[in-house]
Amino acid sequence: MTSDGGALVHSLAEAEVLALAAVYSERISAGQLLRQAGLESARQPQGTSTAIEYWHAVNATLVQGVLPDARCRILTIAARDFPANPAFQTGLAAAQDAELAGGQPRVAGQPRNTAQARRADRELPTNGTVIAFDAVGYSGLNMLEQRQLRDGLRGIIEGALAEARIPSALLQQDRGDGYLMVFSADIPKARIVADFVRELGIALNDYNATHNERGRIRLRVSIHDGDILEHGTGWAGDTVVIGARLVDSTPIRDALAHDKDADLALILSSEVFVSVVRPRLRGLSPSSFREVDVSVKTFSATAWLTLPGRPLPAVPAVPAGRPSGTQTPAVPVSQKGPEGPDHSSGLDEPDGLDAPVRADGTKWDFFVSALEADEAWGAWIAGFLQENGYLVRYDAWNPVGTNEYWALDKGLNFSERMIVVLSEAYLASDKVQASWGTAFNRDRGGLDRRLIPVRIEECEPGGLLGGIRYIDLVPFRRDAERARSYLAQEIDRAVKGSYRPTVAPPFPGC
Structure with missing residues (x-):
């Protein structure tokens, strides 16, 4: 090695x-x-x-x-x-x-793929995972205590990496009260978020068990991934900056200030949460995280917060001693109540953009995708599903001022299933192809029925959509009751994944 x-x-x-x-x-x-x-x-x-x-x-x-x-x-x-x-x-x-x-030797007999091999070029960005650490209360310690904390923090991090069997980082920067580490994209993010954070909590607990309150280490940790650029002895790029902004944000600071017994707080960027936690990789549970608003200097985004091994506070409280007039921490969007600031726009409704994340990592049962030309059908299908007890996202219902692409990303990433309203115009549209393509790629075999086409006019899907059985409303376009009955039956089949007729089928020879 x-x-x-x-x-x-x-x-x-x-x-x-x-x-x-x-x-x-x-x-x-x-x-x-x-x-x-x-x-x-x-x-x-x-x-x-x-x-x-x-x-x-x-x-x-x-x-x-x-x-x-x-x-x-x-x-x-x-x-x-x-x-x-x-x-x-x-x-x-x-x-x-x-x-x-x-500089490793090649495997004997293995062909050298010169067409795909690239030269190491430090002027080009590479993908990596950034972890930022910050110790609480460092500035209040004297010189000897600060040195002890830094030595302890280094040992905790290195021990956790060894126990998680994760190779050394490409970069480690000692920032006094914290650390910045950059890992190659070859190391799965799931192992960093699940295995390393777990071992970090164990090592931190073991260390604090042998130290008094002055020597206790409490850590804020952020994880983000993206393109980074090697620069001298460090790394540059927005990915590194975002990692530093997240670990310094109000929600993670207030979480530790609210729970005095917690020694570790973790905040993930939305990109890391969606790719690692939502699909429950390495045993991670979406329900242990809370969606929070982060705003630090010029940076503003949504992130995901947890206190590993401890329950999250119901509502982050303003820490005691905060000077009056300072900014109140943002209330997590999943905790906004009926009196919350967005009540007038409907965003706090169960099917609104700020719906809470459920235990399975989703917010909605269905995301309905329809072109503007078929908006009436899209609204009818979405309304029908909602009447039957499903939580539904339909972009035509977004309030004025909503970022269209942000809302689309939310709908795709946090919906269990996607319904596409099939028409000639829909099949010819490049705009929606990437949307249903995302749902298709998550369930190529169709075993989980993630992508459900509903045909509302004479058209014949081809390509990838052509291989998926669709719900056909064309024969019932002029009969609302039969359309509702048929749609209910087919949706029920898709959700349950099975169908057995209640009445024995007739003998074919009669």
Whole structure:
């Protein structure tokens, strides 16, 4: 293993783990692949119950460097067996690039993909994960106490990384009362958010158990990801700035000020929450996070806050001793009550843009997508679903002044299912293709019925939509009651995932 990036090719990215678990789900085929790659049977996981757990266990072994160039070896075989799988092709190219940059030898017999290999170029941004740490009350300590805190913080972070089996960061900057760390995108964000934060809380608790109140360390931590640019001995770019803004924001400060027993507060950018927490990767639970408004200097955004291992306060209180006239902390949008500032616009309604996140990580049961030309049908379908007890997002109902693209992103990311109102105009529109394409990619096999087309006029979907069975309202365009009955039946089938007729079908020969 090398310290300049070569070590990163020994383990798999999260997308590659998921792809391997999907196609090498049987232990026999998975074991054969690993033996071909050079991982002996004795080092392969034992006792795991599911394919996902098995491949995560494999990756935890690879992180230790037991198989040099493991990522290249495994993905070369997987790409050969499944040449149409983009995760294997993309991952193999990235592993080869990391190999070239780190100076690692190539696997014997492995072709060099010179078309996809790129030169290490420090003038181009790269993707990474930024973690910012800030210690509470640092400025109130004397010189010796500050030195003790810094030594303790460094040991806590390094110990947590070791226990989580996460390789060293590309960059670590000691900022006195805190740390800034930048990790390569090759390290799955889910392992950082779940495994590292868990071990960080354990290490912090162990440290504080042996120190008095003056020596106690309480941490604010933020995690964000995006493009970063190496600059001298540090990193530049909005990603680093946003990480620093989040850790210094009012919601996370007030969370620790409100709960004096909490030693750790974590705030995630929306990008990290949506990609890692909402799909419940590594056992993460969306219900343990609260959506909050962040405004620091010129930066303003939505983020997600939690106190790991502790309940969140119902409403963040203004800390005692705050000077009068200072800005009151923003009330989390998921906690705004009927008297909240947005009541007049309807945003605090269960189906409004500020609806609370449910235990399954969604806000709404259905997101209805229709063109303006078919707005009447979109409204009728959305209204029908709402009358039948479902929570619905329909963009035509957004209040004046709503950012259209922001609302669309919310609807797509926080709805369990998407209904597309099919017409000739809809099928010809490039504007909506990316929207239903997002829902399609989350459930390509259609097993969860994430994408439900509803045809409202004579048209025949092709391409990806052509392979999905649609609800056909065309025969009932002039019969509202039969349309309602048929739509209710088909929606019920889609939600339940099964259908059994209540009356035995007639004999076909009669």
